[in-house]
Amino acid sequence: MKIKLIPGDSAGTVTAFYMNSDTDTIRDELDFEFLGNRTGQPYTVQTNVYAHGKGDREQRVNLWFDPAADFHQYCILWTHNEVRFSVDDVPIRVFKNNEARGLPYPKFQPMGVYSTLWEADDWATRGGLEKIDWSKAPFYAYYKDFDIEGCTGPAAASCAENPNNWWEGPAYKQLDAAQARKYKWVRMNHMIYDYCTDKSRYPVPPPECMAGI
Numbered sequence: 001m002k003i004k005l006i007p008g009d010s011a012g013t014v015t016a017f018y019m020n021s022d023t024d025t026i027r028d029e030l031d032f033e034f035l036g037n038r039t040g041q042p043y044t045v046q047t048n049v050y051a052h053g054k055g056d057r058e059q060r061v062n063l064w065f066d067p068a069a070d071f072h073q074y075c076i077l078w079t080h081n082e083v084r085f086s087v088d089d090v091p092i093r094v095f096k097n098n099e100a101r102g103l104p105y106p107k108f109q110p111m112g113v114y115s116t117l118w119e120a121d122d123w124a125t126r127g128g129l130e131k132i133d134w135s136k137a138p139f140y141a142y143y144k145d146f147d148i149e150g151c152t153g154p155a156a157a158s159c160a161e162n163p164n165n166w167w168e169g170p171a172y173k174q175l176d177a178a179q180a181r182k183y184k185w186v187r188m189n190h191m192i193y194d195y196c197t198d199k200s201r202y203p204v205p206p207p208e209c210m211a212g213i
Contacts (some may be wrong), residue, residue, distance in 0.1 A: 004142040007068035010036030012121025012132035015141040019111040026053045028106035030076050035124045043067050047085045047093045051104040060193035061092050079167050080160040091183045103208050117141055
């Protein structure tokens with residue numbers, strides 16, 4: 001999806017582009033959440049992964065451009081091997097399938113694609129310190145050029161075995177050398193939060209962090 005985010009003072013808003021299984025106790029979900037800002041401050045994108053009802057896997061990256069000035073491309077690659085979040089073809093997060101280690105991975109139920117724009121000034125901007133300035137309303141985000149390829153219908157379970165599904169091919173099993181360099185650059189220079197290193201929240205790192213996801 002190409003998205004142009006809320007310009008100006010968007011503090012306290014969240015613009016979301018995500019996939020959801022629309023189930024409760026065993027929900028699977030893959031999130032892009034764009035956290036609004038005060039004018040002149042960086043826009044933060046939060047990603048999250050729910051697998052079999054377990055979420056709380058947030059990572060946050062400050063975008064290295066003004067995402068309200070023009071459209072940029074935001075992509076979720078979801079395969080049996082990994083989930084990859086990318087911004088303008090730059091990978092910002094990779095969540096590997098570690099079922100072999102007994103860890104849940106979202107692959108057993110279909111997901112729909114959604115977008116929302118909502119008020120979250122209790123947490124979205126500087127941990128809730130910055131509230132929505134309703135004098136700046138209404139708030140608009142813009143979307144265009146949505147594209148999707150995937151498996152549908154009862155045969156979706158055999159998606160990984162279908163040779164016509166390019167996203168399950170060898171080229172998408174892991175990042176190539178150029179992608180790996182970009183991924184390292186993002187994590188070294190623009191990542192501002194990773195639940196795996198949040199000692200106050202997780203004194204013992206979650207098992208998927210120990211597995212190197």
